[in-house]
Amino acid sequence: MKIMVTGGAGYVGGTVASLLLSQGHQVTVVDNLCHARRNQVPNGVDFVETDIADRPRIEALFRDASASGQPFDSVLHFAALIEAGESMNKPEIYFRNNTASTLALLEAILAAGPKRIVFSSTAAVYGEPETVPIRETAALRPTNAYGESKLLTEHILSWFHRIHGLRSASLRYFNVAGAPEQGGPGSGVVLRGEDHEPESHLIPLILDVALGRRESIKIFGDDYPTEDGTCVRDYIHVADLADAHLLALKALETPAAAQSRLIYNLGNGSGFTVKQVIDAARRVTGHPIPAEIHPRRAGDPAFLIAASDKAIAELGWKPNYPDIDNILRTAWLWHQKRYNS
Numbered sequence: 001m002k003i004m005v006t007g008g009a010g011y012v013g014g015t016v017a018s019l020l021l022s023q024g025h026q027v028t029v030v031d032n033l034c035h036a037r038r039n040q041v042p043n044g045v046d047f048v049e050t051d052i053a054d055r056p057r058i059e060a061l062f063r064d065a066s067a068s069g070q071p072f073d074s075v076l077h078f079a080a081l082i083e084a085g086e087s088m089n090k091p092e093i094y095f096r097n098n099t100a101s102t103l104a105l106l107e108a109i110l111a112a113g114p115k116r117i118v119f120s121s122t123a124a125v126y127g128e129p130e131t132v133p134i135r136e137t138a139a140l141r142p143t144n145a146y147g148e149s150k151l152l153t154e155h156i157l158s159w160f161h162r163i164h165g166l167r168s169a170s171l172r173y174f175n176v177a178g179a180p181e182q183g184g185p186g187s188g189v190v191l192r193g194e195d196h197e198p199e200s201h202l203i204p205l206i207l208d209v210a211l212g213r214r215e216s217i218k219i220f221g222d223d224y225p226t227e228d229g230t231c232v233r234d235y236i237h238v239a240d241l242a243d244a245h246l247l248a249l250k251a252l253e254t255p256a257a258a259q260s261r262l263i264y265n266l267g268n269g270s271g272f273t274v275k276q277v278i279d280a281a282r283r284v285t286g287h288p289i290p291a292e293i294h295p296r297r298a299g300d301p302a303f304l305i306a307a308s309d310k311a312i313a314e315l316g317w318k319p320n321y322p323d324i325d326n327i328l329r330t331a332w333l334w335h336q337k338r339y340n341s
């Protein structure tokens with residue numbers, strides 16, 4: 001297949017683009033490099049440096065591909081701003097970049113592109129859940145502007161499916177972590193890991209402390225109604241997430257995808273507090289990792305834990321990294337390779 005990957009210079013998009021290439025697909029990465037570096041674009045893809053909101057440019061890519069007899073089969077849409085905390089200080093850039101710019105991309109798709117899209121949605125669309133694990137049918141009440149910007153996009157996709165027949169799969173990822181291993185789980189040779197520009201995510205920041213790049217990790221709030229007072233998240237390995245994208249692409253070809261939009265949670269179904277993640281990193285790295293308690297970060301729900309039974313049953317998805325220590329092991333291997341070589 002010929003696939004457009006927006007945000008393919010980023011952590012998750014880059015991992016999925018590499019997997020697609022390894023399976024013989026043709027990949028065009030569209031990224032404006034607002035949160036990535038040029039050297040993070042996977043080798044072997046066609047790279048177009050542009051904003052997804054540049055509708056004429058994106059439409060031209062679709063039209064040129066069709067004219068050359070090799071039209072795009074689908075779009076995997078990862079490009080977004082991704083920090084829940086930042087979105088509570090600057091909501092406008094989240095609605096602009098994640099919602100309005102995605103609308104421009106979708107308009108280009110309707111005008112000239114393939115009628116199939118896999119959308120990177122998020123657990124943040126749920127907000128604070130009434131019960132965990134969270135099913136896809138749970139109430140959608142985001143507690144941060146980032147989650148709302150993604151939920152609005154899901155609503156647009158629903159209307160475009162209903163009115164224009166645009167097939168879409170919304171994959172609601174929980175907290176993505178780890179580095180893919182070349183040769184499969186346990187091989188120990190890691191490819192690109194979690195590396196955001198700038199870094200704000202818990203696991204790479206903890207590993208920075210273990211490497212001596214930071215003095216301590218800040219814990220944002222220890223007064224949540226959880227077992228140790230810190231926020232609970234469900235961590236999913238990026239390689240397992242990448243597998244789910246290939247399965248979603250297949251599912252978009254089935255009659256079910258013509259009937260209704262596909263929506264799947266992707267997580268491991270186990271929650272870990274921030275303190276438990278730090279403890280796991282201490283076990284994996286052998287470093288004491290000093291931690292300091294700071295005030296809560298605005299917009300953080302206390303609990304996010306996925307029920308992913310639907311993806312397992314309907315897509316045939318099978319996560320290979322259910323264990324947090326194993327996820328951290330791959331993250332740690334990559335983090336050392338990234339900064340020590």
Ligand SMILES: NC(=O)c1ccc[n+]([C@@H]2O[C@H](COP(=O)([O-])OP(=O)(O)OC[C@H]3O[C@@H](n4cnc5c(N)ncnc54)[C@H](O)[C@@H]3O)[C@@H](O)[C@H]2O)c1
Pocket residue numbers: 006007008009010011012013030031032033034035036050051052053077078079080081082097101120121122123172173174175176177195196197
């Ligand atoms: N990392 C997670 O834990 C997580 C969890 C849930 C959902 N997601 C979603 O997954 C997707 C990928 O996340 P990631 O962790 O790889 O983030 P990332 O920041 O590494 O990658 C995002 C990429 O999109 C690009 N980009 C942003 N806006 C753009 C625009 N307007 N035009 C073109 N390119 C643009 C950035 O330059 C970057 O390369 C995002 O949509 C995010 O919301 C991530």
Ligand SMILES: O=c1ccn([C@@H]2O[C@H](COP(=O)(O)OP(=O)(O)O[C@H]3O[C@H](CO)[C@@H](O)[C@H](O)[C@H]3O)[C@@H](O)[C@H]2O)c(=O)[nH]1
Pocket residue numbers: 082083084085121122123124173174175176200201202203205217218219220221231232233274297300304
């Ligand atoms: O220095 C830090 C960084 C984070 N945290 C906490 O650690 C948890 C995880 O935070 P982080 O790694 O920033 O991820 P989330 O804010 O949970 O968001 C991630 O996971 C969401 C899905 O659950 C996605 O939608 C987002 O894109 C992705 O950034 C949260 O409770 C944070 O408050 C800290 O205590 N200290």
